[in-house]
Amino acid sequence: MRKQWMVGLLTVGLVVCGLAGAGHTRVEASATTDRFISSMSSPVKHVADEYKLYPSVMMAQAALESGWGTSQLSVNANNYFGVKGAYNGASVTMSTAEYNANGQLYYTQAAFKKYPDATASMTDNAQLLRNGTSWNHNYYSRVWRENAPTYEAAANALTGTYATAPNYGSSLINLIQTYKFNALDGAPMAANSAPAAKKTATVSTKVNYYVGADSQTATLGASYKHYAIYNHVKGSKYKSVKYNWSQVGGWQGRPVWIDARGYKVSTKTNWYRVRFSKQTTSKKYWVYSKALSFPKTTYAAYKKTATLVGTVYPVYNHVFNSAYIAKQLTTTQALANHSVTIDHKATHVQSGVTTTWYRIHGGSMKGWVPSSAVKN
Structure with missing residues (x-):
């Protein structure tokens, strides 16, 4: 069996868990995953299509094994798949976490390939999956698209062959379904063609x-x-x-x-x-x-006189995150604890969360504020 689990890979659990955690962690995780997905989608699809593999599985592998491109191995060596050895004579030595025959985790030092860029890492990994090992050229044949009817089948075929971690395939499937990587498995790009505008x-x-x-x-x-x-x-x-x-x-x-x-x-x-x-x-x-x-925004006439709270809130020309695209006009600071007139109300629903917005008039100020800016 070719590889086990890297130490740098252990960080991915923190990143993935952060997506469902506290707000601060969610933002950091989102920024990391978005940067990774934006930069990797095109090369992953090109390489995977060229070697008749599932792009969704390759993307999930790269994300999982590199911690969304944050591992030392991916940052320092453009190695997104934990491939051991040397690439054109170039390698780096790092600590790696591996599993023994009893499923117990232990640590050791190992040399990993150092690539000139991410595409080289993708291609080397794809060639391994397509060409197999020196003793069995069909070792990874169950991963090939002509043999795996679904990306789930391809992902599960990597457990016990590509990696010894018992939940490797299920981890890949979870990433594919969470981030909808399976959309990459659509019509292949033209062979040997580079993205061109x-x-x-x-x-x-x-x-x-x-x-x-x-x-x-x-x-x-x-x-x-x-x-x-x-x-x-x-x-x-x-x-x-x-x-x-x-x-x-x-x-x-x-x-x-x-x-x-x-x-x-x-x-x-x-x-x-x-x-x-x-x-x-x-x-x-x-x-x-x-x-x-877009998030759903519903508007209605709403006549009322109210007072703004002391906390400073931005005032927008439209409801924030609506299809109109809101621009900040000013803040409520000048009218804090002063009476304002409300002439419209908006109900905004995003990701299952409902918020209320009011269009206020106060002196020369006119615009939309969240209901939290208005005293009950």
Whole structure:
């Protein structure tokens, strides 16, 4: 059997558990996983498709064994699969946690391959799974797509062959289902082709842009594949470049961060500027509104006089995280403990959590605030 479990891999449990834990841990874990998924989706799919493997399983393996790219082995050696040995003579020595024949954990030192980049790590791992071992070229044949009817079958076939950890396959399946990696298993990319942007002609039409707070989110909707993704609003005065979803790692339910809305006057349609990581420096794209699923916001007239609490809250021009894309106008500081008029109420539902927002008027201030900013 080729490999066991690395010490760096043990950190992945903390990362995965953090997704269901306290709020602070959730944010850190989300940022880590988003960066990893965004950078790895395209090379994983290309390599896995080339060797007729399941991209979902390869992505889960890379995430699991590298702790979402945070392990010392992946950071220092671009080794995302814990492959032992040397790559073109290059290696690093690290402590590794292994299981003996009785399933007991012990630690030892081992040399691991050092790769020039992540794609080399993917390719080396794919070649091993496709070509097998020196004594049995079919050793991993149950992982091949022609032999494994589902990604679950392929993942389970790695237990006892690729890794000795008894729950290895189930761990991979859990990651695939949690992060919907199975969406990567769709139609293969063209063999030996590199992701390339498709240039499209632009026909200028007026677009009104509205920039908002950069921490607002939505998800890719059920029909997102019916719409392309661009570097600019299609048909605007800017020359647009069209991308395939496979190039950016899209799948249904994947979260996106939104910081701007573009309204096409001629078609009366909305477009949104999105990125696939919480990090504001991440690459940004434009998508048509129907490619996204927004939290549900319901509006109603609501006449009332109220007083704002002493705590300072931001005041937005729209309900935060709604399809309008909210921009902060000011804060409630100037009107704290003063009477304001409310003329509308909004009920906002996101991830099963319902919040209430009010549109307030007070002096020259007008905008939306959460109900927690208003005294009962």
